[in-house]
Amino acid sequence: MGNRSSRGLLTVAALLLSLLGASFTGCGGESDDDGTLTIAVVPMGTTHEFWKSIHAGALKASREEGVDIFWKGPLKEDDREEQISIVEDVIAAGVDAIVLSPMDDRALMRPVTEASRHGIPTILVNSSLQGDLHAAHIATDNYKAGALGARHMGEILGNRSKLIIVRVNEADVTCTLREKGFIETIRSEFPDIEILSDNQYAGVTTETAYRTCENLLNRFPEVEAIFTPNESSTFGCLRALEDRGLAGKVRFVGFDSTDKLIQALEKREIDGLVIQNPVRMGYDGVKTAVAILRKESFEKLVDTGAVVATPDNMRDPEIESLLSPDLSILDE
Secondary structure (H helix, E strand, C coil), X not given: CCCCCHHHHHHHHHHHHHHHCCEEECCCCHHHCCCCCEEEEECCCCCCHHHHHHHHHHHHHHHHHCCEEEECCCCCCXXXXXXXXXXXXXXXXXXXXXXXXXXXXXXXXXXHHHHHHCCCCEEEECCCXXXXXXXXXXXXXXXXXXXXXHHHHXXXXXXXXXXXXXXXXXXXXXHHHHHHHHHHHHHHHCCCXXXXXXXXXXXXXXXXXXXXXXXXXXXXXXXXXXXXXXXXXXXXXXXXXXXXXXXXXXXXEEECCCHHHHHHHHCCCCCEEEECCHHHHHHHHHHHHHHHHCCCCCCCEEECCCEEECCCCCCCHHHHHHHCCCCHHHHC
């Protein structure tokens, strides 16, 4: 695959640029050289800071390896058809490899199967996919990450409290694993914590999460703690708590990081954020794709890890680098 005519590939990719409005970034103008590999990076979405971090990691790896990146994802994280269409388009363009964060562990099986038929390896990052046609999987162990959040919640609550668990989307296998890890750990290790609600879905945007949390606060005014399993649900819930004057009063553990969530953590309006390493996901995803294409050794399964950032440890260098990753490469 690396021996294809790069010029023909880039002509097709240029057409995709006009059709998709994608970001096609390379290595200081080197992309016209014959033999340059082109790797499509297709995230689950593009608006959240999490996806920008994956983009930054992928771009860093591409520059180190001298390959081109074709970056394109759906605007909404529940638009399966759009993500499928993007994968189909990059297959048609003849990219050398695909780094994919599938939003559905079944719906994306068909285009990944098609990529395999064309000899295009797919490396999964962040989320998983059924079947065994992907070449590698690089992600957080989401069940363990949910359990981390549960243990932190149990520690700050002292075992007794009334808790709401907000879900995201039934089809989102990544968040479902976090929710499962959280719920099962609370029930097994902190049995005196009463779960008031664990079956309400926030959707994939901040606005839908805000409305869901507003409704839950209306239904359960006695709530003492809340858990949210991703960036949009955490921010939406924070807004709902702030609007009711409950920020810092209701104990709150969420997921992921933005400037506003970091500020809330510093003000102790959030008691903990489970932080992943999306920069590493993007970086390792591209590095793994290159290793596969160059027939070098690679790890098929990589756990990129998770930690809990708290008001007390957020200034530790390791935690701070995960809370506020350097994304300046995206502006270069």
